[in-house]
Amino acid sequence: MNDIDWNQYALETQAIRAGHHRTHEDEHSIPIFATSSYVFKSAADAAARFTGQQVGNIYSRFTNPTVAAFQDRLALMEKGERCLAFSSGMAAIMAVGMGLLKTGDHVVCSRSVFGNTVLMFQNYFGKFGVETDFVDLTDINAWAIAIKPNTRLLFLETPSNPLIEIADIRALADVARAHNCLLVVDNCFCTPALQRPLTLGADIVVHSATKYIDGQGRCVGGAVVASEEIIEKYIYPYLRTGGATMSAFNAWVFLCGLETLAVRMKAHCDNATILAQWLVEQPAVSKVNYPALTSHTQHELAKIQQSHFGGIVSFEVHGGKEAAWRLIDATKMVSITANLGDVKTTITHPATTTHGRLSPEVRAKAGINDNLIRISVGLEAIEDIKADLAIVSKN
Ligand SMILES: *Cc1c(COP(=O)(O)O)cnc(C)c1O
Numbered sequence: 001m002n003d004i005d006w007n008q009y010a011l012e013t014q015a016i017r018a019g020h021h022r023t024h025e026d027e028h029s030i031p032i033f034a035t036s037s038y039v040f041k042s043a044a045d046a047a048a049r050f051t052g053q054q055v056g057n058i059y060s061r062f063t064n065p066t067v068a069a070f071q072d073r074l075a076l077m078e079k080g081e082r083c084l085a086f087s088s089g090m091a092a093i094m095a096v097g098m099g100l101l102k103t104g105d106h107v108v109c110s111r112s113v114f115g116n117t118v119l120m121f122q123n124y125f126g127k128f129g130v131e132t133d134f135v136d137l138t139d140i141n142a143w144a145i146a147i148k149p150n151t152r153l154l155f156l157e158t159p160s161n162p163l164i165e166i167a168d169i170r171a172l173a174d175v176a177r178a179h180n181c182l183l184v185v186d187n188c189f190c191t192p193a194l195q196r197p198l199t200l201g202a203d204i205v206v207h208s209a210t211k212y213i214d215g216q217g218r219c220v221g222g223a224v225v226a227s228e229e230i231i232e233k234y235i236y237p238y239l240r241t242g243g244a245t246m247s248a249f250n251a252w253v254f255l256c257g258l259e260t261l262a263v264r265m266k267a268h269c270d271n272a273t274i275l276a277q278w279l280v281e282q283p284a285v286s287k288v289n290y291p292a293l294t295s296h297t298q299h300e301l302a303k304i305q306q307s308h309f310g311g312i313v314s315f316e317v318h319g320g321k322e323a324a325w326r327l328i329d330a331t332k333m334v335s336i337t338a339n340l341g342d343v344k345t346t347i348t349h350p351a352t353t354t355h356g357r358l359s360p361e362v363r364a365k366a367g368i369n370d371n372l373i374r375i376s377v378g379l380e381a382i383e384d385i386k387a388d389l390a391i392v393s394k395n
Contacts, residue, residue, distance in 0.1 A: 113156065
């Protein structure tokens, strides 16, 4: 098992078996290596490890076998050459910026990215002289026009949060290549089970493992997947120095999460499709955002680019914030929480939570209205999820 070439295997198999190098204890389940450092056989060995002449573990800020197993497994699943794990999704995004950007560089970012990602580029990279322009996710021309001679990165999420818009990764990868920029895709909503951006031309995938990869809302973590060159030259040196490391315990939880990812994603998508179709018919609902619906602007693109439509549905209700809050407060079972990608269905009001720190103008421009509700559809019986939202059936 230690010398199988997992590239030859399907994603479902990689997710269960790849990355584990069985030790002399013959364990079946992967061990949690709870150790901060490693012992060298001699002073010469220690020196050889530190210079990189000898491969092996040094210190768990940047080498840990449990974390390495998670990294190797996720790299295979994303069809990337190498993956590095981080302490959170935001730490992974920060690592991409810290590794690849310098003062005077320019970034073009989708307007519809995670709220903290906007703040990261605007407030923190901005503070050090990196300028970011935000564009409409689905407007390819806007991306091309926004690119300047000093543009280094294009950054997007697809499907977007919370409007579930779909970007054409292949088309944007062409734009990036033509202008010598790198395309970064936050693949949190789809996971490699539904979409593999690197196979569509993206250069870097970032993840919040906190969401579907964990799948049961236990740990916070993140990852960057890219070519060996990008990781070795730009991301790994930053991780080793910056230290936003994933713990061995969290890596173990995420490894368990990956094992069931494909079946969970399929079940999330099936439930979400039924729920979206039902919501469309409810009198209190004025609009439903879900790419399986033929009314969705990028329905055809989603069908080609993703293997299924995802587990997140958002919708608008008649009335404003009050109507949205009333609906959320009327639920009994569904969890009111900003987290997503959990087996438990969660409901949130983006305008006052996940996107509440954005200015009202930025929010309005991104189309996040006060009557918008986002649901991360869980794996409870779909009839029970519908029953919990029954208030939408009333006028
Ligand atoms: C949650 C999330 C992040 C941030 O990840 P954390 O693990 O919470 O730091 C980044 N991108 C997307 C799309 C997310 O949903």
